[in-house]
Amino acid sequence: MPNAPIHPYAQARDINRPRQHAPKTVRFDMSQEKVAEAEQARSKEPACSKEPAYRAQAPVYDPVISENVFQRSLSTPYVLLTSQELLTISPEVRNKYRDLVTPKRVPPTPERIQATLEEVADEELTSPETFLCSDLLTYGKMEECGEIIVPDPVDQYFKGLVPGEIPLHFHVAKESLVLRSIVGLVDVKEKVEAILDPSSQIIAMSEGVCLSLGVAFDPTVRVQMQSANKTVDLTLGLARNVPFQAGSITLYLQMHVVRDPAYDILLGRPFDVLTQSNIRNFFNETQTITITDPNSDLVATIPTYPRGKPRFLGGSFHGE
Template sequence: MASPYLTVSLEEILSISPDMRARFREKITPRRVPPEARTVAFAEVEEVADQFLSQVACDGNPMVPGGVVVPDPYEVYLRDIAPSRDAAQLTVAKESHALRSIVGLVDNKEYVEAIVDPGCQVIAMSENVCHALALAYDPSIRLNMQSANGEVDKSLGLVRNVPFAVADIVLYLQIHVIRNAAYDMLLGRPFDVLTKSVVKNYENEEQTITICCPNTGQLATVPTIVRGHARFRGRTAA
């Protein structure tokens, strides 16, 4: 009786205290949560997660102060549509097909639209253009052309030193001939390296490309055009 401490078990406390027993029962009894409350809670968790992800880079490290975040338009579209609407399927161009082109005079015969594609390792031309311009090619030099979707086309051969005139600059290109190509001509990485090309884009979606003659150092700025359909498809040599 003289001890200041008394050990009492939880069972004994609940048996002698109705108030404590009621509070304990309230805490441990399962409850049914309304669907609306679960939705609100999940939305709050998503909002916190989005705020966190918007402040870190892809590797999880904080973004550099002053950096500019370029939003993805499709992600913005998905966030803005109503929950009851089905999202439209987005179709994009193949990575191996550029969206801008320039026009050049090929072999001093005809102007041909050429897609500017720095992602391609070679310069290519469709079989239809090659035959229409009566260009001879070496069939012993063939390579596999693989697009971004995994499709592989084998080239027919190599045309050497084809004159390609843009403005007052004349370039002599080594061009691989491709059967059933989706383009007339494709200017790959060798064109960019040879001409030291500089591409400039504008807010109105216009684009220019500045090229340099490797021999004279002459510069020319050429406006690019929206890529059109392959004009020579279906044509045969005259």
């Protein structure tokens, strides 16, 4: 139908194949001259090249060097290659070099502490400070994997002692230490030294202190006192509710009056029970006692002193 109407989308570009020209059969509006001009224009367009736009090549590669190596290999039994010639003809070697010099992420290495054992000669007695390296290896236990477990040198030193042998550089108890005492205000009159003796069943006061302070006592209440040498003496009587001020706490004690003892006042178990005392000893031979007021719940920590050497300021009492 030469007079057929032109399709409205006859000039539209193909979406699926944008580079493909529309068929000539649908171009009814083009004359023969226009068709010939289009064919001639297409023939003048350069053909599309199938070569890639770029290729990867190492800068060290040189075809001349490859040819020289090839010629040398034909004429000599042994071919000596320089680093440049080796990298030129071997891509695998270049890859190895690249992997070797390329930085990579690695975890931080933990710090290692190296310990050394020194052998000390001229020591007849082995102490914990001079434990020999050979002894460590002797006492060491060999594991299946070949590792040596080194035991504690102090423990091995104890095990190596002869029965009854005293270890070196160890603290031992002293032969004797003096008793500790506190200073208290008795009957609101005078400060008197009082010895702490938790092994005593009573609180005792000497007859001389009782008479000098004018403390009244009941002579009908007498008990037998047995000393450390097993001698038995009768007390003179009982002084009831005697005020005894230790620090800021005032206590009322029941004191048995004793004739000519080796102390002024002896604080026994009744004093510890009444005050709920807590005695703390220190390595430098000092001692403190913490007492509680049973009437007001007031707590006080009082320093103690060696017997016969009380340290206090003021008052009329003077120690030996």
